[in-house]
Amino acid sequence: MPKKEPLCAQDNRGSNSIDAGTAGKSLRADARRNRERILDVATKVFATEGLEIPIDEVANRAGMGIGTVYRHFPTKEELIEAVVFSFKQRLIEKARGMLGQDDPGQAFFNFLSLIVREGRGNKALIAALARSGADIHRPLSGISLDFQNAIGELLNCAQQAGSVRNDIQVTDITAILFSVMRTLEYNDDSGLSERILSVVCDGLRGRC
Amino acid sequence: MPKKEPLCAQDNRGSNSIDAGTAGKSLRADARRNRERILDVATKVFATEGLEIPIDEVANRAGMGIGTVYRHFPTKEELIEAVVFSFKQRLIEKARGMLGQDDPGQAFFNFLSLIVREGRGNKALIAALARSGADIHRPLSGISLDFQNAIGELLNCAQQAGSVRNDIQVTDITAILFSVMRTLEYNDDSGLSERILSVVCDGLRGRC
C-alpha cells in the first residue's frame, strides 16, 4: 500500500499557478479552484489556530467534505507543506527583488524586516520558517532549499559589503528568523517586534 | 467547567514558598513526598520527551497511579505549570547569585548564557520560558513575576553600567530568551547556540 500521489506534485508549482501555461483540461478548473480554496482556508486557519487544528475543521471552513481535502493533500503533513510552500515562494520572490538594491546590507536587513512584519501573528508562516530553521542539519531540497539559497545570496552580498559578521552562516539566519517568528507567534506587539528586530540586526552587524 | 482546587495553589505563594510553616499533618509528609516525586519525574520526562507525553507515562515513571497525579495536579496544565515553577525558581536563585558580581553587564550576559546552556535539549525549560516570553502583556504574578523581576534587576544594573541598550525592556529579554530557546528546541547544536547567543548579546549592547 504505497502512499497515493497527490493530485499534483506540490513542489513544482506555487501560489502563482495562475499561468499554468497551456496545461489543465476543462475539469481541472473545478479541482484547481477547490485546491486553491483548501490552500487559502488552510493558510488562514493554520495561521490563526495553529497546525494542531484538525483536518475536519479545514474541510468544514472550506465548505467541503473531508475526502476532498484528502484527495488534494493525502496527508495532513502534505497540506501543511503546501501551505508552507506558498509562503516560501512569496518570500523567495521578494528576496530576489531585493538583490538588486544598491546597499546590500540594507537589502539584507530589509528582508529580515519584511519577514518579521509579515509573520507577526501568522502561525502558518512561522511554521513555514520552522521547516527551514528547525533541524538546521537536515539537508533541504525543493522550495526549502530555494528559500535558503535566496537568503544565502542576500547574506553573502551583505557580508562582502562588510555589513554582516563573517562568521554567520545561512542556517544561523534561518534559525534566528524562526526563533524570532516564534516569539511573535505569541506576542502581537509591533513595538516588541521592532526592538527584537533591531537587536538582532545590530547583533548581526557584529561587535563594534 | 469549575476547576478543582489543587492541593496547594502554587502561583499564589510568593517566592517565600520554601516553607509555609511546619503546619501540615503527618499525612502531609507523605503527600508532599508524593507531590515532589511527581514534580521530579514530570520535570525529567517533560524535559526529555516534551509536553505532549501522556500523564499516564508520568504516573508510571513515578511509580504511582494516575489518580494520585491528578490528586496533586487536577489538570495536566497545572502539572506543567508546577514544573515550570521549579525551573523558574532555580533560575531566580541563580540570577540573584549573579547580582553581586563586579561587572553588571557581564553578570547579565552570563545569565543569558546560563539559560541557553541549561535549556539546550530541555523541552520543559523551553516551555517554562515560553510561558514568560509568550504573551508579554499578560500581567504576571507569583513565580513568573519573580522571575521577570530577577531578570529585570540584572538588566537594570547592566543598563545603568551602560552595557545594554536603554530602550530594551525586561519583557523584551524574556521574549528573546523564549525565542532563542525555541530554536534550541529543534537544533541541538552548540555552535549554533553560541553564535546566536553572541549575536543577541552584541545586539543588546547596542549599535556601535
Next chain:
Amino acid sequence: MPKKEPLCAQDNRGSNSIDAGTAGKSLRADARRNRERILDVATKVFATEGLEIPIDEVANRAGMGIGTVYRHFPTKEELIEAVVFSFKQRLIEKARGMLGQDDPGQAFFNFLSLIVREGRGNKALIAALARSGADIHRPLSGISLDFQNAIGELLNCAQQAGSVRNDIQVTDITAILFSVMRTLEYNDDSGLSERILSVVCDGLRGRC
C-alpha cells in the same frame, strides 16, 4: 512511543482464569469481570459477525466505552488473539483428554470430529484455527505451539498405530482443519460437515 503493555499478558492465562490462584487484589475483581465480559462478547460477536466487526460494536454490546476495551486489549488484533487463545486452550484440554483413549486412531479422528462439530458456524473458532493453519511455515509460539503439539501427539500415536498415513505432518492437519472450518463457516449443514469429515478421515487413513 512503545506499545503499551496490556493489563495482563494474555498468553499465560486462558478462559479458565477462575482459579487465578491467590492472585488478584480487590480491585482486580472489577477489571477481571470486565475483561471476561469483553472476551465473552467478543467471542460471540466475532463468531457470528466475523472479525471485521468494529471494536465499537464489541464495546457497545458489552455495555462499556471503547476505552475500556482498549485498556484491556490495546489493539484489535490483540483482542482477536485473546479470543483465539481461549478456543485453543479449550481444544488443547480436550486433546489431552483424548490421548489416554484405547484406540489412538479413534482418538485422533474423534478430535478432528470434535473440532468440526464445535466449529460449525463459529467464525471466531475458525479464525482461531486460521492462526495455526494459515501460513504453515511461520514458527509458532505460546498457545498456538501448544495447540499444534497437542494435535501432533494425537497424530503421532495414530500414525504409530497405523491408523494414519505416515507422510502426513502436523501442519498438514492444521491446514486441513483450517480448511474444513472455513467451509463450515459458510455452510451450516451437518450432513455436509459429516461427509467432508468422513472424506478427510478416510483420506488420512491412506489409499487402501
Next chain:
Amino acid sequence: MPKKEPLCAQDNRGSNSIDAGTAGKSLRADARRNRERILDVATKVFATEGLEIPIDEVANRAGMGIGTVYRHFPTKEELIEAVVFSFKQRLIEKARGMLGQDDPGQAFFNFLSLIVREGRGNKALIAALARSGADIHRPLSGISLDFQNAIGELLNCAQQAGSVRNDIQVTDITAILFSVMRTLEYNDDSGLSERILSVVCDGLRGRC
C-alpha cells in the same frame, strides 16, 4: 437502496453468452472493449492483491477513470462476480474437455488437480470457488449452475465407474474445493497442496 442495473446482466445469460448476436451499436464495441479491459485488469489485480483492493486501483491499472468502472459494474460486488464468472467459464470449458477421457475417475481427479494447481496464489480464483462452495443451499443459476453441473457430470461418471464414493454430492465437491483453496490462499506450498489433494482424493475414493 435500489441497485442500479448493470450494463448487462451477467448471471442471467446462460453459458451461451459468448455472443448475443452481433446486435450492439458501434459504440457498443468501445464499451465492450472497456468492459473486457476492466475485467482483465480486475482479474489480475484481484488474483494478486486480493479482493480488498480499492476500486480506484483497478481503475488506475486499467488506465481509466473510476466512473467508467462503475458504469460497467455498478458495484464492487458486481465486478467481483463478473471476475468470478470468467474463472468459472474457463473451468467449465476445461471440465467439458475432460468429460471425453477414457477413465472417468481419472478425469474427475484430474479436474480437481487442475483447479488446485491453478488456484495456488490466485486469490480471485479462490474467491470464485468460494462463491460456489459457500452457502451450498442457495439455489444457483447462470454460470454458477453451469459450473456446478460441469463438476456434477464429471462426478457422476466417476461414481458410475466406481471411482468415487456414492454418497458424495456435487455440492460436497464444491465445498471441499473451496476448502482446499482457502488453505492454499494462505500457504503457497506445493508440497502441502499435493498432500492435501492426495488426502482428499483418497478420501473421495472411499473407505477401502
Next chain:
DNA sequence: TATGAATGAGCATTCATTCAT
C-alpha cells in the same frame, strides 16, 4: 459516454479526566 472530483460514513486508536473501590 467517460472522467475523476466530491462525499462522508466508518474505523482504529489516543488521552485527558472522572469515579468507584
Next chain:
DNA sequence: AATGAATGAATGCTCATTCAT
C-alpha cells in the same frame, strides 16, 4: 488518600459510491 479502571470525545485516514462536467 491512593489507585487504576472506565469513559468517550477527538483525530487522522480510507474507500465505496455519487455526481457534475
